[in-house]
Amino acid sequence: MAEKHPARRAITILCAEDDAGDRMLMRDAMEESQLGDRLVFVEDGEELMAYLRRQGQWADATLSPRPGLILLDLNMPRKDGLEALSEIKQDERLRLIPVVVLTTSSAEADILSSYGIGANSYIIKPWTFDDLVGVMRDVGRYWSSTVALPAVDRA
Amino acid sequence: MRDSSSATTSTLTGPTGAVGARSTRPSIRGVVTSLWRTPSAARARPGRPILVAVVLLGMLAGGTGFLLLGQAQGRHALEDRFALRAALGSTFVAAYVADIIAREQTIGSELLGADLVDADDFDRVVQTFGFEAAILLDSDGTLLHAAPAAPHLVGIDLTQKYEHFRLAVAGVPAVSNAVASAAEGRPIVGFAAPFETAHGQRVLSGGYYLGETPLSAYLNSAIPFATASAYLIDGNGVIIETNSDVDAVLTPLASADPALSVAIAERNTGTYRRGSTDDRFVVAAIDATSFRLVLTVPGEQLYAPLQGPMQWVPWVLLATLGIGAFYLLRVHTALGRAQVHLRAAGEELERSNRDLADFASVASHDLQEPLRKIQTFGDRLSAKYSDKLGDGGLDYLDRMTSAATRMRGLIEDLLSYSRVAKGAQRVRQVPLAPLVDEVLTDLERRIDETSARVSVDELPVIDADPLQMRQLFQNLIANGLKFVSPGTTPEIRVWAERVAAGPPHSRGTRANANSAWRILVADNGIGFGSQYLERVFAPFQRLHGRSEYEGSGMGLAICRRIAERHGGDITATSEIGKGSTFIITLPERQPGQRAGRTV
Numbered sequence: 001m002a003e004k005h006p007a008r009r010a011i012t013i014l015c016a017e018d019d020a021g022d023r024m025l026m027r028d029a030m031e032e033s034q035l036g037d038r039l040v041f042v043e044d045g046e047e048l049m050a051y052l053r054r055q056g057q058w059a060d061a062t063l064s065p066r067p068g069l070i071l072l073d074l075n076m077p078r079k080d081g082l083e084a085l086s087e088i089k090q091d092e093r094l095r096l097i098p099v100v101v102l103t104t105s106s107a108e109a110d111i112l113s114s115y116g117i118g119a120n121s122y123i124i125k126p127w128t129f130d131d132l133v134g135v136m137r138d139v140g141r142y143w144s145s146t147v148a149l150p151a152v153d154r155a
Numbered sequence: 156m157r158d159s160s161s162a163t164t165s166t167l168t169g170p171t172g173a174v175g176a177r178s179t180r181p182s183i184r185g186v187v188t189s190l191w192r193t194p195s196a197a198r199a200r201p202g203r204p205i206l207v208a209v210v211l212l213g214m215l216a217g218g219t220g221f222l223l224l225g226q227a228q229g230r231h232a233l234e235d236r237f238a239l240r241a242a243l244g245s246t247f248v249a250a251y252v253a254d255i256i257a258r259e260q261t262i263g264s265e266l267l268g269a270d271l272v273d274a275d276d277f278d279r280v281v282q283t284f285g286f287e288a289a290i291l292l293d294s295d296g297t298l299l300h301a302a303p304a305a306p307h308l309v310g311i312d313l314t315q316k317y318e319h320f321r322l323a324v325a326g327v328p329a330v331s332n333a334v335a336s337a338a339e340g341r342p343i344v345g346f347a348a349p350f351e352t353a354h355g356q357r358v359l360s361g362g363y364y365l366g367e368t369p370l371s372a373y374l375n376s377a378i379p380f381a382t383a384s385a386y387l388i389d390g391n392g393v394i395i396e397t398n399s400d401v402d403a404v405l406t407p408l409a410s411a412d413p414a415l416s417v418a419i420a421e422r423n424t425g426t427y428r429r430g431s432t433d434d435r436f437v438v439a440a441i442d443a444t445s446f447r448l449v450l451t452v453p454g455e456q457l458y459a460p461l462q463g464p465m466q467w468v469p470w471v472l473l474a475t476l477g478i479g480a481f482y483l484l485r486v487h488t489a490l491g492r493a494q495v496h497l498r499a500a501g502e503e504l505e506r507s508n509r510d511l512a513d514f515a516s517v518a519s520h521d522l523q524e525p526l527r528k529i530q531t532f533g534d535r536l537s538a539k540y541s542d543k544l545g546d547g548g549l550d551y552l553d554r555m556t557s558a559a560t561r562m563r564g565l566i567e568d569l570l571s572y573s574r575v576a577k578g579a580q581r582v583r584q585v586p587l588a589p590l591v592d593e594v595l596t597d598l599e600r601r602i603d604e605t606s607a608r609v610s611v612d613e614l615p616v617i618d619a620d621p622l623q624m625r626q627l628f629q630n631l632i633a634n635g636l637k638f639v640s641p642g643t644t645p646e647i648r649v650w651a652e653r654v655a656a657g658p659p660h661s662r663g664t665r666a667n668a669n670s671a672w673r674i675l676v677a678d679n680g681i682g683f684g685s686q687y688l689e690r691v692f693a694p695f696q697r698l699h700g701r702s703e704y705e706g707s708g709m710g711l712a713i714c715r716r717i718a719e720r721h722g723g724d725i726t727a728t729s730e731i732g733k734g735s736t737f738i739i740t741l742p743e744r745q746p747g748q749r750a751g752r753t754v
Contacts, residue, residue, distance in 0.1 A: 021528050028535065075520075104524045127527060127563070129534035 011068030011144045015039045016048040016084065017102075018076045022125070025132060026071075033137035037144065040067070047071075048093025049087055052094050067097060069143045072119075074103040074110055082113055089118035096150060098143045102135070175448035209327070211694035212479050219472035226469060229418035229461045237457055238424055238437045241450045243441035244373070248387065251370050252444055255326040255363065256348040258284070263350035268289055270354050277303055286361035287336055287343050294355035296324040318390075322360040330444040331360070332389035335405055342395050342405045343367060365396045366404070380596040383452040384412075390445030392416065419449055426454060522566055529559040568709035572694060575623060575716040582745045585621045587614035587628075587674070591649060594628045601636050615672050623717045628676070630710040631737050635678030637704055640732070646679045654740060662742050670743040671723070677736040682729040692725065714739070721745065 013030075017023050023041050030039050040047045048070070051058040058064040070088070074081035081101060088094045100121040101114045114122050123139070127131045143149075195265050219359060237617070247752055266280050272291060277300040281289040291300040300304075314321040319329035341346075347360035365371055365387070380643040384399040400411065409416040412588035415436060416750035418427035423435040436451040533556040541549055591611050595602065602609060609632065628649070654671040690696045692715040697708040714737070718725040722742050731733035 021532070025531055025535070095581050104527065125527060127525065127530055127560075129531045129538065132531065141218075 009033045010036045010038065010143065011140070012040060012065050013071060013140060014040050014042065014044065014048070014051060014067035015071040016042050016076060016081065017070045017071070018043050019073070022073070025129065026136065029133040029136040030140075031127065031129045032133045033140065035137060035140040035144075037068075037140050038065075040064075045081065045084035046074045046083050049079070052088065052091075052097075069139070070099045071102045071139070072096055072099055073100060074105055074114070082110075084118060085114065085119055098147075098149070100139055100143070157539065197362070209483070212476060212483060215472060215699075219469050219476055221470040222472065225463060230458055233457055233460065234424070234435060237435060237450065237452060238439075241437040241439040241448055244450065245441045245448045247373055248370060248446065248448055249442040249444070249593045250374075251368070252346065252441065252446075253331055255346045255361070256443075258362055259346060259348035259359045260328075260350040263348065263357060264352065265289075266353035267357065267359060268350075268354075272299060274300055274304070283359070284361065285363075285506065287341075287364050288345075288362035289429075290358075290360045291321075292344075292358040292359060292360070293322060294324070294325060296320060297360075313335065317345075317347075319345060319347040320358065323349045323360065324356075327354065328443060330446065331362075332391050332445070333393050333395040333405060333701075334362075336362075336364065340405070341595050342393075344389070344395060356453050362703055371396055382456055383450060384409075385443075386415075386449040386451075388447050388449060395446065412451075415449065415451060419447075427451075429453075521562060526559045526563050526566075530556050530563075533559070540567060565707045565709075568707040568713070571626065572709055572716060575626075575713055575720060581620050581622065582618050584616055584622065584626055585619045586616045587624065587651070588626055590621060591632075592626050593627055597629065598632060598636065603634070605636055605639070607636055607645035607647060609647045610649070612648075614649070614651050614674070615653075615743065616674060617741055617743050619741065620717075623720070627714050627717045627739065630714050631676040635676065635680055635709060635735075637706070638678070638680040640681055643679065648675075649679045650675055672741055672743060674739045674741065675736055676739075677734060679734040682733055682735050684731055685729065688727060688729075691727065 015023070015026060017026065027039060030037065040051075042051050050056050051064050052067075054061060054064055055090045072081045072085060076084075081103065085099055085101070088097065088099060091096055095118070098120040099118070100123060102123050102125060104109065104125050106124050111122050120143075122137070126135055218733040262280060262284060267277065269276075277291060281302040286302070289300075289302045290298065290313070292313065293299050296312045297310050298308050298313055300310060314324050318332060319331040322329035326349050328349065329347045333342040333344050336340065336343045341364045343362040345360045345362045347358050349356050349358050369475055385397060386394050386399075386403075386408060388408050389395050394403050394406060394408055394411060397403055397411075402693055407416070408419075409642060412429065414427050414429055415434075416436065418425060419438045423439075424435075426433050426435055426436075428675070433454045434451045435454055435457045436449060439448045439450075440446075441448060441509040453462055533552050536544070537552055537733060544552065588611065591614060595611075601607075624668070632649070636645050639645045652673045652675070654673050687698055690710045691698065694712040695708045696712070697704075697706065715725050718739050718741065722745065723740045725737060725739045727735055727737045
């Protein structure tokens, strides 16, 4: 982990994913990627917004640090990914958090609306586990160290 | 798979629902082949023949109207000429009356102007000038003389009794109504003419029997119709003179010809029913009198110049028009009904296609999701537990994941087929040569592996959806690389020929409608029997076992769909063992595309 990328600072990746199997795979992939980032899961759009706004079980800021990256599934119950994305990008305090859509959908409409609303990347969930590890590694590394992001109030 | 009822899957009831829904249908293949047809082909509109028929009927109606108008104008002209006769007649009568009055005034002024007019002088004047009867009135309307003598009336004011005397005494020449002469019962008309004397104004009123005047001759000869009748009637409607029935003289017109009498009371010209014929009549008032001249003529005679075979032409045309319009209406109604059916069928097809497109889109997403899990967890299983699975277990796992991969391929092909079903959407001018080059680049690895020789001749620039064109060539060239006998080096040739006439499915547009290209892709592969020609283009149809040649059986179905969506078609010639040539016919221009737009 850190020894491989000394300059890299571990971040919290907030992952909105309703599917338990996918959560398990992502956790495994994150482990395999040896990035050492903290992976936090929420299971739908409403929970995602509750976390970001520190409501309910997420009220304690020490337990719900501001994420350095959001991985967002599109098809989720209650509030789907596009709705959540739209709320995040309209919220002054949240809109600078990079959001990477990670979904099964390869539909042109989904890709267009995601970028239209302000997604920072759109990734179709890879077919094999090795590819998933690659995605987790690439995304985590890219948004935590490759790009320069504005300093934000982390409170 | 908890919470699988997300927004996308809500049209079905989650993946399990989708599978359930599918199981009620025979198979995806059945659904695809039965539903995926082109609604646009069923919408050929039958508007043009109707338009032509309407135009023809319109011209026919115009011609008929013109002829009818011409005839009506001919009738009007004849009627006008007839009325002119009456006007001339009345002018003649008026002139005749004015002449008599003028003569009387001259006679009166010269011979009856003395202070006292002798009775003998008066008689002499009456006889000299041929009056049947005469009366001389003084300026106050009292009787001075009468002939035949009427001593009992002398000195009596006659203006109270006779209108024409009253008028004449007031200085206006006037004509009496007809009276029967005492002697012979002939109609006598009195012409009362005022004249000036040194002793004031006097009135000489002479009575004439019109039957012996030029007037009578005129009425008898001046009317150009043999069967025409002329009546000169007085203010009471009594016939003074007529050319038709001598006995009618002095009888009221109302009894001689009641229908005519009624007709002229209402209007001055028109048609009335006399006996079995429709007669034209015209009434002309005679100036300075209460007389009227009435002319009548049977319509048949009046309109005789228009008679003959030609008179029926407009009516024949009109009948034709009616029959034509009737059938047009029937045809139109039938067409309308057919169109409604067609539209309904088209909408139904479109709806089915939409349903299927929805299904395909849901399937592509929601069916892939569990497949991906099978694949990925299979990866995890083989990576973490291979030692526990052993070779047998790993083999099972491998078969499981490769089945999942194959199903994924099927779904992806179904999805691309469903995208093509939505039609050529981004049509622009596409130079096919660089597009085929790109396809060859994509297939580079396979080409290298098989040492294939691919030659591409000059290719045209056509209106097309570039993505679909790319898919078309990709599928055809990939097939050429794939379906070869083991040990054979694939040889593929792509070339194009210009076609004079448009392809059969071409929705003809006026601009360059007939300009089309035939694009040929030939290979030296295994080929197929001609009995399979239809089958190779049907969705999910395979001619070979999966162990021999991989594939979903969708490739050529997609190609056909693409060609049809561009208003073209695809066919093939093939010989087993010798190779296949796929022939795609595509119009050069798509409807609504302007030339010269290369993007």
